[in-house]
Each structure stands twice: as C-alpha cells, then as structure tokens.
Amino acid sequence: MGRAPCCDKANVKKGPWSPEEDSKLKEYIEKYGTGGNWIALPQKAGLKRCGKSCRLRWLNYLRPNIKHGEFSDEEDRIICTLFASIGSRWSIIAAQLPGRTDNDIKNYWNTKLKKKLMGMLPPSQRKPPPFPNSHQTPPFQSQPLSSTLYKECSLSYYSPTSTNKSFSGLEPISVPLNFSSNSTTTSLANNNPCLFQNQETWLSSMQQYYNHHHPVKENLLMFGSEGSCSTSSDGSCTQISYGREIKQEEMGFQSYISNGLEENHKFMLNYGSNNIIGGGDQNMNHWTNERANGYFGEIPFDYHGLEDVKQLISSNNVSNNSLFNNIDENKTQQEKVTYLY
DNA sequence: AAAACCGTCAACCGCGCGTTT
DNA sequence: GAAACGCGCGGTTGACGGTTT
Missing domain, CATH: 1.10.10.60 (Homeodomain-like)
Known part of the structure; x- marks a missing residue:
C-alpha cells in the first residue's frame, strides 16, 4: 500500500x-x-x-532573521569544513550558520561553492576520482562495536598553529560529549536549527544525531574520507562514513576539500578508541596508525590509495591557493577553533 | 534581434523516522 | 505491535533572468 x-x-x-x-x-x-x-x-x-x-x-x-544574499568567506569556510566532515547534511550545516537555511546552503553549494573549489584544483584533478569496478570489493573486516563506543565520543579539533604541525604532534582541542543513549532527542532539527548556543551544545547534538540517525551499521566501523568501500548489489560502489553511504561525488569532494582545509582545520570524531576523521589530510599518518583500532582492510581504491592521497595532499594544489587563505596565521589556536563554531 | 545556452534558486517530491492512536 | 500520521531532510525540478552565439 x-x-x-x-x-x-x-x-x-x-x-x-x-x-x-x-x-x-x-x-x-x-x-x-x-x-x-x-x-x-x-x-x-x-x-x-x-x-x-x-x-x-x-x-x-x-521567518524572522533569515539572511539572504552573499555568503561570507567565514560562511564558506564553515560550509566546507562541515561538508568535508559530514557530507551533505545540510540541516546540520545550516545549524551552524544563523539565518541561513538548509535549502540556501544546498543551493549555494551546488551552484557556486562546489565550482569555486573545483576551480582551485588543476584541471587534471577536477574530476572526481574514478570508481572501482564491482570486482574491486574491498576485503572488509568487521569489528563488533561495543555499546560503550557510542558514548565515548569527542570531537577533536586540530589547529595548524599547534606547536608541532606534524600529525603525530597535534594536540586535540576536544570537548567530551556526554551523550546519553536514552536521550529523547529525535533529530538535530528539533533542537532549534540555527541556534546551538555554544560548542558543547552543537557537539552534543551532533553526537545525538549520529547515534540516532547513523548508527554504525553491520557491525562495521567505517572511516570517513579515504578508507572504506562497500559494493552494492548493482555493482555501484559507495563509501560509508559515519555509518551512512556517501555518493561518489561527495566522496571526491571530501578529498578535494581535505586539501583545501589542510592549513586551516582539522577535526576528528573520536568514537572510543576509534577515530573517524573529517577534514583530514595530514591526518593520514595518524589514520594509518589508528587503523590498528578500527576498520582496516586494504584501501580499496586505486585512486584513493594511501600514497595517492598523500601525494595529492602534499602537492598543496589547493591549499596554496586556498579558498581560506585569508586566515590570519597569527591567530591563536583558540581563536581558530571558533571558526568551526 | 533572436535563439540557445547557462546559472540560480524557490519550490516540489518522496522517503525515513519518530510519535500517536 | 501495527498502522496511521506528521515532520524534517535531501535530492531534484523547473521557472526565470542573464549571457553568449
């Protein structure tokens, strides 16, 4: 029916x-x-x-306080940062931009920002990475997730102005998430979109959202940007991030954006001892290490092989011409954190 | 000047999920 | 527990205006 x-x-x-x-x-x-x-x-x-x-x-x-018109660089940055991390969850992204609606942001992304980012890449890299064939099914290894894993979550933010810029030396600026698994929160939108009062509220809501809407499926721990791949019955391949499928295009942009974010933002969702990395790049070194704790089959993509990704990142194609290069490098780490929130 | 093309964005649609009955 | 209902989300469409040919 x-x-x-x-x-x-x-x-x-x-x-x-x-x-x-x-x-x-x-x-x-x-x-x-x-x-x-x-x-x-x-x-x-x-x-x-x-x-x-x-x-x-x-x-x-x-509704009152709707903001129309041009997006600021600040807003661009937030959109890109979050898109790199969570993909096209426009309502969540909109919640970080007071006065903007999910529809606005979605349109802006699809019509302008995406192209802006594309334009930052050399022509040879402007196409999303090729998809593997259906026979390139990754050798998944599953790992059961304990329920406590859901609760031990924090979001770590890494600033390039940390004393040590190498990934291993990054120090997380993290806020513990006190997520209660019996929360009655049904969705972030119910928390008054636009208006998370502070970082903690947002983080809390974000975590609640993911736990409610994107629980880790199939007992697989699934990493974000460059890690895992599942092959569906029709032969198409999708990447799973935070337990949800990510489309090919989105996946490509995640890596593009990761480049763009190289000098500016790093953040990581930590689920217990397993890290889910968004806005990554140099994270790759760390990511490799973290594989010891989470999902780790072979990296399934030719294009997304670790070396390829590293190369892409180290080429600085985007970051040198960054959308975000107006960031004052003298800003303190704490100040930079505020870009995210 | 007119047709073709392109970009933008408001609005629609279908679906998933939570709540209510 | 099941069905119905309503909300919110993300993807898509189509009208419209601007630009190019």
Whole structure:
C-alpha cells in the first residue's frame, strides 16, 4: 500500500507564492504560531496550499532573521569544513550558520561553492576520482562495536598553529560529549536549527544525531574520507562514513576539500578508541596508525590509495591557493577553533 | 534581434523516522 | 505491535533572468 498523500493535491495551489499568500501565512503564524501542525495550518490560515509548502515557505523565506544574499568567506569556510566532515547534511550545516537555511546552503553549494573549489584544483584533478569496478570489493573486516563506543565520543579539533604541525604532534582541542543513549532527542532539527548556543551544545547534538540517525551499521566501523568501500548489489560502489553511504561525488569532494582545509582545520570524531576523521589530510599518518583500532582492510581504491592521497595532499594544489587563505596565521589556536563554531 | 545556452534558486517530491492512536 | 500520521531532510525540478552565439 502506498503512502497516503499529505494533502489533496487537486485542491492545493502550487508554484511561486504571491505576496498575498505570504502575508496571510506570516500574519497567521505570528498570531497563532504553527500550532505544531503544518497539515492543518493552511486551512486555518485560509491558504490553498499544502502544509508542507507552508512550512517550507515559512522556514526558508518568511521567518524572522533569515539572511539572504552573499555568503561570507567565514560562511564558506564553515560550509566546507562541515561538508568535508559530514557530507551533505545540510540541516546540520545550516545549524551552524544563523539565518541561513538548509535549502540556501544546498543551493549555494551546488551552484557556486562546489565550482569555486573545483576551480582551485588543476584541471587534471577536477574530476572526481574514478570508481572501482564491482570486482574491486574491498576485503572488509568487521569489528563488533561495543555499546560503550557510542558514548565515548569527542570531537577533536586540530589547529595548524599547534606547536608541532606534524600529525603525530597535534594536540586535540576536544570537548567530551556526554551523550546519553536514552536521550529523547529525535533529530538535530528539533533542537532549534540555527541556534546551538555554544560548542558543547552543537557537539552534543551532533553526537545525538549520529547515534540516532547513523548508527554504525553491520557491525562495521567505517572511516570517513579515504578508507572504506562497500559494493552494492548493482555493482555501484559507495563509501560509508559515519555509518551512512556517501555518493561518489561527495566522496571526491571530501578529498578535494581535505586539501583545501589542510592549513586551516582539522577535526576528528573520536568514537572510543576509534577515530573517524573529517577534514583530514595530514591526518593520514595518524589514520594509518589508528587503523590498528578500527576498520582496516586494504584501501580499496586505486585512486584513493594511501600514497595517492598523500601525494595529492602534499602537492598543496589547493591549499596554496586556498579558498581560506585569508586566515590570519597569527591567530591563536583558540581563536581558530571558533571558526568551526 | 533572436535563439540557445547557462546559472540560480524557490519550490516540489518522496522517503525515513519518530510519535500517536 | 501495527498502522496511521506528521515532520524534517535531501535530492531534484523547473521557472526565470542573464549571457553568449
């Protein structure tokens, strides 16, 4: 049985909103709120619109403090940093950019930022890395995860201004996450998108989010940027990160962005003794070491072989021409941390 | 001047998940 | 426990305006 439609499609208006509709919706919500029921709202507000459409219009356009227009370098940086780490989880990224909506960021990424990053690479590297054939199934080794692993999570942030720039010498600026597995939080969005009051709130929410929505599947510990690969039945190959599938394109950009972030941001999600690395690069050395504690088959990609990745990283193709090169290298480590939050 | 092409972005759609009944 | 419901998310579409040919 198919899903029942959310509204009577025949009797709802579609397409662009008129100023009259906007003001009706705005007035109603300002007066009565959403009432926690978007489906019923349009009728109450006298609108011939689907509830979902009203919700979208309100969230993306009408609600107060929406920011439109150009994205700042700061915002670019945050988007890239988070994309490199968590992929296209636009709602989470939007939560770090007050006034911006997930839709905005998604559009901005797809139409501008992605190209901006591409443009930073030499032409030969602008294509996403090739996908392996179906027969290149990686020799997965699974490792059961203890439930405590979920709780022992922190996010470490590495600054290039650490006293020792080599990876082994990086010191994490970490905030422990006191995640309670019986949390009733259902999604980050419920935590008031846009507005995590501080680093800890965000981290906590991030962890809750991943534990709820992306539990590590199949008893596999899955690393982020360059590690693992699964082959689906149709022969396509997907990378798994944080227990979710990552598309080919996203995967390619993760490595691109990692380059871009080389001089600026490093951060790592630590699950117990197993690290999941985002925004990596020099992390690779450390990553290699950490494999002793987590998933580690052979690196499945030709392109993504460790040496290839290292080479890509060491070439500095992106970082020398970085999108983020306006960072004041004299900033303190603590100041730099704030870029993330 | 007009057609073709391209980029942007608001809006739609389907799905997954949590909650309620 | 199952079904129905509603919300939120991410991917995609299509209208529109600008640019190029």
